[in-house]
Amino acid sequence: MIPAAFDYRRPESVDEAVAALAEAGEDAKVLAGGQSLLPMLRLRLAFPELLVDVGRIDEMRGVREEEDALVIGAMTTHHDVMADPLVRTHAGLLAAATETVADPAVRNRGTLGGSLAHADPAADLPAVVLALDGELVATGPRGRRTIPARDFFTDYLQSALNPDEVLVEVRIPKAGNWGFRYEKFHRAAQAWAAVGVAVLVRTDGGRIAEARIGLTNMGPTPVRAAAAEAALAGAEGPEDVARAAQAAAEGTRPSSDLWGSAEYREHMARVLTRRAVLAAAGPA
Template sequence: MIPAAFDYHAPTSVEEALRLLAESGDDVKVLAGGQSLLPVLKLRLAAPEVVVDLGRIDALRGVREDGEALVIGAMTPHHEVASDPLVQQHALLLREATRTVADPQVRHRGTFGGALAHADPAGDLLAPCLALDAEFVIAGQGGTRTVAAADFFQDYFTTAIDDGEILTEVRVPKHTGWRAHYEKFSRVAQQWSIVAIAVTLRSEGGTISEARVALTNMGTVPIRATAAEQALAGVAATPEAVAQAVAGIAEGTEPPSDLNGDADYRRHLATVLARRAVLAAAG
């Protein structure tokens, strides 16, 4: 349970961090909250020669507004995202999902950007970012680039972040006043999602006018349920109508089979959870 020895650097700016990454070659790891990386190092599933800790870069932490976008720094801890009034006002779905991550200890150490860069398919922040059309700002030696959520999550634990790059912030289009719910299914409290459904929507007079829906742990990357979104538009927020609109939500998905449940069980769960999530979001 003791990691292999490594050189440790704690830069105070993004520029310094990028320079350290460039100088350290291939065998280097970025450290954020350490909630996923440290267990990997302790189990010696990875043994980098260099670790670059982003924890002292203040510019990477915090939530701010920039016109029509909410900007969340990569090093913002989960508990700050969950309790931020701007997030509550403009991206309620992120608050609802972040509140379900692990336990208070993990939520105080783990970071928004770390969870997204880690890209565990069972992670709870990926689907909400996809549903909200978030954009990921990635810095490298050549400058910064912005990647849409649909292109950011590429495969199992794989994102668009290349070697030598750092995720600096996530830009979330404001969904001001939209209602939201994250329906997570796990066997015990404070656990990863077996399946979860992220929903944010607008409704008027008991009718859903617009909805955004995405699925957690129903494949190697989060899945946007565009057919369900279209079917929900204009539908009365009643159990029967919503059940009908989301009935096909698991069609075409290839969820994993493991000790928590096989693929068919997960497809069934997704349908049940989607109905619950939409009805809860609609109030």
């Protein structure tokens, strides 16, 4: 399968990339690691006239630490994210979930920013960054702007990025002393998640003080399980957690496909939420 013809530019700075996009208009696409975009081009599900390859822009790569947040360059590969000591220390949920993305060869090319900008609700990292209350920083012709993760994912494969903007970095508030777990159910080792649940839990004196839950593939966008989060406040012990997890699918709109019906997904969201919260809260 051969993609339709397109032009190709490889800018060396964010400014050059923004200029290339502005010049091309809506028929341009940003090429990051290409692990989602290239299969789409080969299947001719996308027909950009221009690819702007941001894969060689050094300023978009790497992890740095600020006082309250980790700043991860959008072009940092999954392989580098999961191996990064700062990520492992301050955003363990992101490291753990990234280890489950696809397979090693895909993780060598695919990038955090590419995965988020692609905005596939079945991808693991959008729900994880949503649970982490991350922020996405975009640069466009009118400068930089910061978009909270909860405003970023607007619809299936749609984000708040404008066509002339480049996602340059992802800011993750330092997690502090939160337990975490990413639970994912899929039929084959490298398959997309049928359902995934990203959980952060803060405990206080044996009780759950606060929980944050992001759901993968439970609707056209990744979503927070707000009802379960509320029900978990003050939970103590597995029975409380199991009861609260019953609310995990409230307000979701999962689709039915060959991997499972919407009802099955709702059921799995409840099961995986219970498991993930118990694991994140640690041994009782």
